[in-house]
Amino acid sequence: MSAADAARIPQLLTALRLPTIKRLWPDIAEQCDKEGWPAARLLATLVELEVADRSQRRIARHMEQAKLPAGKHLDSFDFSAVPMISRAHLQALASGDRWLVSGQNLLMFGPPGSGKTHLAAALGRELVEQGYRVLFTRTTDLVQRLQAARQELTLPSALEKLDKFDLLILDDLSYVEKDQAETSVLFELISTRYERRSMLVTANQPFGQWDKIFPDPSMTVAAIDRLVHHSVIFEMNVESYRRRGALAKTTSKAKEVIEQTAD
Ligand code: ADP
Numbered sequence: 586m587s588a589a590d591a592a593r594i595p596q597l598l599t600a601l602r603l604p605t606i607k608r609l610w611p612d613i614a615e616q617c618d619k620e621g622w623p624a625a626r627l628l629a630t631l632v633e634l635e636v637a638d639r640s641q642r643r644i645a646r647h648m649e650q651a652k653l654p655a656g657k658h659l660d661s662f663d664f665s666a667v668p669m670i671s672r673a674h675l676q677a678l679a680s681g682d683r684w685l686v687s688g689q690n691l692l693m694f695g696p697p698g699s700g701k702t703h704l705a706a707a708l709g710r711e712l713v714e715q716g717y718r719v720l721f722t723r724t725t726d727l728v729q730r731l732q733a734a735r736q737e738l739t740l741p742s743a744l745e746k747l748d749k750f751d752l753l754i755l756d757d758l759s760y761v762e763k764d765q766a767e768t769s770v771l772f773e774l775i776s777t778r779y780e781r782r783s784m785l786v787t788a789n790q791p792f793g794q795w796d797k798i799f800p801d802p803s804m805t806v807a808a809i810d811r812l813v814h815h816s817v818i819f820e821m822n823v824e825s826y827r828r829r830g831a832l833a834k835t836t837s838k839a840k841e842v843i844e845q846t847a848d
């Protein structure tokens with residue numbers, strides 16, 4: 586190969602969008618020349634490196650687009666605080682299982698501090714690492730965005746854009762405010778995804794108090810129906826994790842004081 590040929594390689598690799606080969610080929614080609622590799626081995630090595638890097642770049646991009654809250658990982662989640670949820674069940678969900686393919690939903694109910702956001706975000710993170718596409722959003726933010734889209738007559742395309750996500754995490758559904766409920770964008774979102782694309786919904790309030798989230802009672806019933814039809818429900822009726830932590834600290838502090846005074 587002439588030096589002129591080699592000089593064109595970087596430009597050609599850029600045109601083909603092969604950044605990893607562009608970065609690594611000079612060293613690998615040199616090793617190949619030195620060790621007398623068959624040509625097929627050189628080609629396979631370079632192509633495999635590009636493919637591996639490309640999948641990592643895709644996952645990194647999806648992780649950024651998922652907008653997951655930072656620092657909420659599955660391995661920092663204390664399952665003993667929510668005895669009604671088994672680690673094995675969660676791990677099955679985190680592997681993608683079949684639930685995302687069939688558009689099933691996951692609903693998490695529990696009082697503030699019970700770990701809904703942490704668990705939802707941790708699950709989302711695992712799924713992105715498995716190659717799924719996830720979007721985490723506070724429900725009120727998404728509703729606001731969809732309402733704006735409706736005003737601009739672009740609601741259908743806004744809903745279609747959300748279709749690329751295998752899982753939409755709607756955090757704190759019960760925080761949707763009265764004036765937001767007056768448009769039915771949330772209902773349209775739920776209907777659009779029904780039986781096709783999965784949603785993970787967290788809420789402090791169980792269904793009985795969802796009347797204020799939708800414009801009228803029949804729509805509330807219809808929305809709940811669609812969410813629940815193919816779903817897994819986690820009822821996380823536990824004491825706030827933070828308060829438990831604080832309580833444990835105070836108790837041990839109190840014990841310390843008692844022990845010291847007893848001496
Ligand atoms: P919720 O969304 O139900 O109000 P969060 O997920 O925000 O609750 O939890 C409150 C805080 O407690 C967060 O900092 C979260 O990381 C932590 N937390 C809650 N449950 C657990 C748990 N089981 N293991 C570890 N941390 C937890």
Ligand code: MG
Nearest residue numbers: 701702756757
């Ligand atoms: Mg929360």
